[in-house]
Amino acid sequence: MGFFRRLFGRREEEYEEEYEDYYEAGEEYEDLEGLEEVPAVRPAMEEKPLAIKPIDLRSVTDVDLILGEISDNNIVIVRYDELANKSSQELRLALQQLKERVQKMGGEVVLIKTEEYPPLLVVPSFVAVWSSPKEE
Structure with missing residues (x-):
């Protein structure tokens, strides 16, 4: 499992969980419009x-x-x-x-x-x- 994770990156669900955790922690910040979404893709x-x-x-x-x-x-x-x-x-x-x-x-x-x-x-x-x- 670790080999494929290193080769192909994390599963999409892991990114969603990470985003949800960030959103919950950042609820106090109401003005998030200026943030740009960055795709989670390996540079290579x-x-x-x-x-x-x-x-x-x-x-x-x-x-x-x-x-x-x-x-x-x-x-x-x-x-x-x-x-x-x-x-x-x-x-x-x-x-x-x-x-x-x-x-x-x-x-x-x-x-x-x-x-x-x-x-x-x-x-x-x-x-x-x-x-x-x-x-x-």
Whole structure:
């Protein structure tokens, strides 16, 4: 529940409760006409909706494309099997650059273990990633 609340913000009912509490506490102030109502929207989400985009990492130059999407507050699922089959050294360099630059932006890079070359989940700074506990 806390993960989704951080990701999507509070429920609308919580805003209504907060407004009602404020109104009850502020009943002594009769002249509230000059106050402007401000929408309760996260700044990162105001301009455009969040997108989840799959991108193939075929070379080191694709790192900039991924970083551009993260800068636009999108979530990226990175497939890199083609580059892994081509050059393990170039793959290592690309993944190192991606991880370092995403972390500088406050984001995260997460490996999704599903197959031989599992995809990477790359998220912007306002998204919290939950990892399941490792089995012993």
